[in-house]
Amino acid sequence: MGTNRPVVGGSFRKLESAVKQILEDMFLVGDKVHIKETLEDTDHSVEDESANLHAHLLMETTKAKVGQEIPLQISLANRGRTPIFLTGIENVVPMGFELVDKPYYCVFDAAFLDLNKRQISPMGTEEIDLTLRPYDDGTFAIMPRINYFNGVEQQALCDPCCATFEVQENVLPNRVKTGYRDLDNLLLGGIPERSAVVLTSISCDERTLLVKRFLETGLKNSEVTFYFSIDATVTKTFAEEFPENFHLFLCNPMADAILTNLPNVHKLKGVENLTEINIALTSAIRRLKRSPEETRRACIGIVSDVLLQHHATQTRRWLTGLIAELRSRGFTTLAVLNPFMHTPEEVQAILDLFEGEISLVEKDDEKSMRIKKLLDQNYLRIQRSVSTRRLSTASLTRRGRWQRF
Secondary structure, eight states: OGGGHHHHHHHHHHHHHHHHHHHHHEEEETTEEEEOOOHHHHHHSHHHHHOOEEEEEEESOSEEETTOOEEEEEEEEEOSSSOEEEEEEESOSOTTEEEEEOOTTOEEETTEEEEEEEEEOTTOEEEEEEEEEESSOEEEEEOOEEEEEOTTSOEEEEOOOOEEEEEEOOOOSSEEOOSOHHHHHHTTSSEETTOEEEEEEOSOHHHHHHHHHHHHHHHHTTOEEEEEESOOTTTHHHHHHOTTTEEEEEEOTTHHHHSOOOTTEEEESOSSOHHHHHHHHHHHHHTOOSOTTSOEEEEEOOHHHHHHHHHHHHHHHHHHHHHHHHHHTTEEEEEEEOGGGSOHHHHHHHHTTOSEEEEEEEETTEEEEEEEEETTOOOOOOOEEEOHHHHHTTTSOOTTOBOOO
């Protein structure tokens, strides 16, 4: 018995050491336990003798702002004995980002970065430098998956560790929020203060919701808000709930039947008499008690109606004076124009009056928007999809969300 004790003790110590090593290599992901793959194990596996790709994801920062360029490097190393041929990388550009820069030999299409079978020699390395730019805010994860062929022409995958980072809103100075976060991100905070921007769009629910968000945001911030329209469907409740801040210029022959008399509702017979509209505006401005230094906003929803009635020359003259008057009184203006209701020459005559243009278009039953111009101002030059669901929930906070790709 005594001669066997050292043997038993040695076996116990070996077992104890093995168990300790296993516990050290274990880690928890969610509710599952995983065991780290050690370098010694991979070096002795049969598959890795032909090709063994190691990848690392390197980022300079884990925090950024909307519109800020983010350098990213994927470092690859071939630790096998035969060449590796890289076919592409999946999930390298998360939703809410655009790819700004990439290596010359890469082709990016539909969220897949094609590497054109770039070769990595045995014991060789390759660095893929990318530049991303977020156009949305929130918490994001980058989880790239490298597709490649090993030395025996077998397709394989490599998943480096994912990286997460926070993207914050980028609000430039003197911007007026539109109330729709996706649009405000494209504008880097909103419409430049005291400027005039036109929204070109067909008649659709999304356009109506964008206008509603613009007006509603101003009223909730206690801003003086003017709205020129031929329809009171969207703003009837605004006129009743915000008698101090909201002024509705209802240009409709049936105005008396549409709305009851309210001190902040200016009923006009239509768009035939532009002087009448100007007089109503002057009267409303004189009644304002607040300083013009405070943020004010106006939405001109009758541009297409006036253009149909008065054509380009007179409409242009009227709008020039109206925009100048609103700007001098501290207003940031959003106008609405349906370009399909007019000739291209008339549309261009009107667009030329505005510092900025937001375009809302429809293609294959999908609507998208982009900023076509914003004079002497920074903005994101990308196209974003628009949906009534996102517009309807635009006021809900999206902080702390987690996006998986």
